[in-house]
Amino acid sequence: MPDHRRQSWQTASPYLDTALDLPPHERAAWLTAIRGEDPGLADLVEGWLATCEALEQDGFLDGAAAVEPARSALAGLQLGGYRLVEPIGHGGMGSVWLAERTDGRYEGRVAVKLLNASLVGRAGEERFAREGRIVARLAHPQIAHLIDAGASPIGQPYLVLEYVDGDPIDHYCDAQQLPVDGRVRLFLDVLTPVAHAHAKLVVHRDLKPSNVLVTADGQVKLLDFGIAHLLESQGEGVQPLTREGESVLTPAYAAPEQVNGGEVTTSTDVYALGVLLYLLLAGRHPLEPDLEQPATLLRAIVETDAPRLSERVVDDDPRLSGAPRAIAAARGTTPERLRQTLRGDLDTIVATALKKAPGERYPSVTAMADDLRRFLAHEPISARADSRAYRLRKLVRRNRVAAALAAAAVIALAGGVVGTASQAARATAERDFALRQLARAESVNDLNAFLLSDAAPHGKPFTAGELLAEAERLLERQSGGAADEVTIESLVSIGQQYVSQDEDDNARRVLGRAYDLSKSLPETSAATRAKAACAYAGALARGPDLTRAQTLIIEALAEMPTDRAFVLDRVFCELRAGGVAREAGESLADIAHTRTAERLVAASGLGSDLLKLTVAMDVAEAYRMAGRHVEASAAFSAAYDRMVVMGRDRTEKTGTLLNNWGLARYLLGHPQEAERLFRRAVDIGSADASGASVSPMLLTNLARPVLELGRVEEAIQVAERADAEASRVGDNVVHVQSMLLLATAYREHGNLARAAALLAEFERVQRERGVPAGHVAYAALSSEQALLAQARGDLDAATAAADRAVAIAEASDQGRDMLARSLVRRANLALARGQPEAAVADARRGLALELEKVEPGSVTSVMGRAYLSLGAALSAAGAAAEANTALLEARRHLEGSVGAAHADTGRARTLLAALPPL
DSSP, rough: HHHHHHHHHHHHHHHHHHHSSHHHHHHHHHHHHHHHOHHHHHHHHHHHHHHHHIIIIISSGGGGGHHHHHHHHHHOOTHOOOOOOOOEEEOEEEEEEEEEEEEEOOOOEEEEEEGGGGGGTTTTHHHHHHHHHHHHHHOOTTTEEEEEEEOOSSSSSEEEEOOEEEEEEHHHHHHHTOOHHHHHHHHHHHHHHHHHHHTTTOSSSSOGGGGGGEEEOOOOEEEEOOTTTOSSSOOOTTTTTTOOOOOOOOOOOOOHHHTTOOOOOOHHHHHHHHHHHHHHSSSSSTTTTSSSSSHHHHHHHHHOOOOOHHTTTOOOOTTTSSHHHHHHHHSSSOOOEEEEEEEEEEEHHHHTTOOSSGGGGGHHHHHHHHHHHHHTOOOOOOOSOHHHHHHHHHHHHHOOOHHHHHHHHHHHHHTOOOOOOOOOHHHHHHHHHHHHHHHHHHHHHHHHIIIIISOOTTTTOOOOOHHHHHHHHHHHHHHHTTHHHHHHHHHHHHHHHHTTTTTTTHHHHHHHHHHHHHSSSSSGGGHHHHHHHHHHHHHTTTTTTTTHHHHHHHHHHHHHHGGGGGGGHHHOOOOOOOOHHHTOOOHHHHHHHHHHHHHHHHHHHOOOHHHHHHHHHHHHEEEEEEEETHHHHHHHHHHHHHHTTOOOSSSHHHHHHHHHHHHHHHHTHOOOOOOHHHHHHHHHHOSSTTOOOOOOHHHHHHHHHHHHHHHHHHHHHHHHHHHHHHHTTHHHHHHHHHHHHHHHHHHHHTOOOHHHHHHHHOOOHHTTTTTOTTTTTHHHHHHHHHHHHHHHOOHHHHHHHHHHHHHHHHOOOOOOOHHHHHHHHHHHHHHHOOOOHHHHHHHHHHHHHHHHHSOOOOOHHHHHHHHHHHHHHHTTTTTTTHHHHHHHHHHHHHHHOTTTTTHHHHHHHHHHHHOOOO
């Protein structure tokens, strides 16, 4: 704004506030009185008042119907480096325009939000500025981010925001004809950024379909945090954000407390999310048909309970929007089947979110998300009465065959008699147990206090490994080598810390000692013996003795007491059992053990928030290792939100979560997103700018998307660094993984001899570790051997290796990811051998496998390469029309996942150009 305009605005602003508060018919007399005292000031105020009134008449306050008159006045207006193109919406505080960047720094479209003219010169300007600060602090990929801010030539403030090209979520779901499960999964993507905002103490306050857009690739983006309400205490002299413009909301999605002038909290967003979910699932608003008249709507918000979700979808009242059959068809079903799907848990989840009293709703967005995930997994939800019959129905649904066998077992045992110990004996046992548990807890607390304070003299730097070694020395001196529960519990604690530091040799040494000492414990210490065995098995599984680890786990779980008093020890063992199964490639067993741990914690009510988080991460990792990456991604995302809420988003555990989440996104075919997650984990794990302290496993994983994105030399550098660090610290697991990754990178770089040597070493180490012949690792090895043989021109050897890769992947629990990739690679090989029909068959099968697990509407590199292989094979087979369709899909997926400049994307374009005209 020019200086003279800014000065005139500062002078006129207080008087303009008063004028705008007056009824229009009283303003002339008021101005006459001012003119008698200061004619210049009166002219100044009159000019600004005329500008505001003109803009109001152009439609700044009247919504969409008044946009057209303003188009001619503002279209083409230059605001800083941006030119307004056309209006794209109105909100309570301003109009939103599509704009173009014009200063030449970069090309692109943005959304520019202008403050309503009626709010210029009032507290609304301060609220608008505060909106910019709120949006700027919400750095989340699913929240439209702030780019710039400024003021127009007449002093009208504006914000420059990310432009999102997408459809409102309800329109997107109907256009894609998403079933109920698909809509719930997409809705979970809405909860993630809302939970992030709540963790930043920001409430949206206007969640509705038009503020939740879904892009063409199925990504959710949240818009308009412009009426967000900061929950943090306001500083002295700062007006609360709700003081002005409290009516800036959408009544149809407003919570009762917004209508009544009550306190706005995160529970307000939970209510709006309940309305949104109701609309997505039922196709109708919960308060229909009371939406037409404002007075009726406001009364319904406060007084009327929404009909049950499952009943609303079959209601044929002509006053309601949509017909039941059309609503069900948009969800790929019939009205009665839709009613059955919604009945029960979804009825309860939505009803809980829509409670009139904020305290009766879900306590957080995360809690609502947890119940929705439980619904998808056919598990008991938290929002309903936890009756035995209800839990039994859920158990049977998840395990139909096992339930039938269990029923037979119950019948067989029905005639048995169970004896009980005397009350006195039980009291004595419980007292002794409580004393032992107290001693164990105090011992571990003392050890942790030693590590945090006493071990390192003030000012003297210590590494984690040095502190743990010092703790070992202290423990040995205090215990004198005695075999008691306290000593063994402390050794297990130290050993687990070594595991977390990837110091596998030290972990096996310390946990092996704990296990050996535990053998001399009395029968009353069975839980401690079993826990030591489980901890030792977990460390052995990461080394060369996987078979012994499996044996120890079986023995430990059999010995572990089943009493509620030992439930946390059993949880510990179930998690280690899952890890051992994971190393053995037994993903179904891994899921079973980690889910058992999850159920034990939930049922006992004893677990801390940190333990629940740890279990949730293990469950997510089990899903990932089973190739169920969509479920894994959702679980990792929910766990990360918990991390943020707990204030642990810069911890080592968060780095581990981001690493595993990145792997899930990578294996789903999102290398760019995976690279971002890995780099965030690297940032957390870096002690300084050099990143010297980053774990070798994380570096290895970072190299994967870098390689897939075509940056081969960078990938080699990162992977070599990871391998060197793994060798230095004795991390054989990372050493093995980095060898296979480096073999791929060197092959793509053209160094075939180096690639062959690495593959031979990889195979030798796997054999020495005792990895079973059917492990998915050998599918990865065979697949890479096929590519290497093909690069050397030996197509017969390549075919034999490709067949071997497919066979192993088909037979492995963890082979789901490898199978699709192996089939596509074998298809490419068949095409190279002049066998287009065989290539088409493999490519179609690989594509079908990917379609089964891909997120609705997403674009992935795996899908892109599958379509590319299919298109090339169809073209060679003379099916030009089908080839054109496949190659167009290949280009779309590859451009969206690895970029337009990638070699695979270029090949798709070349093959498309070579097709004959259709």
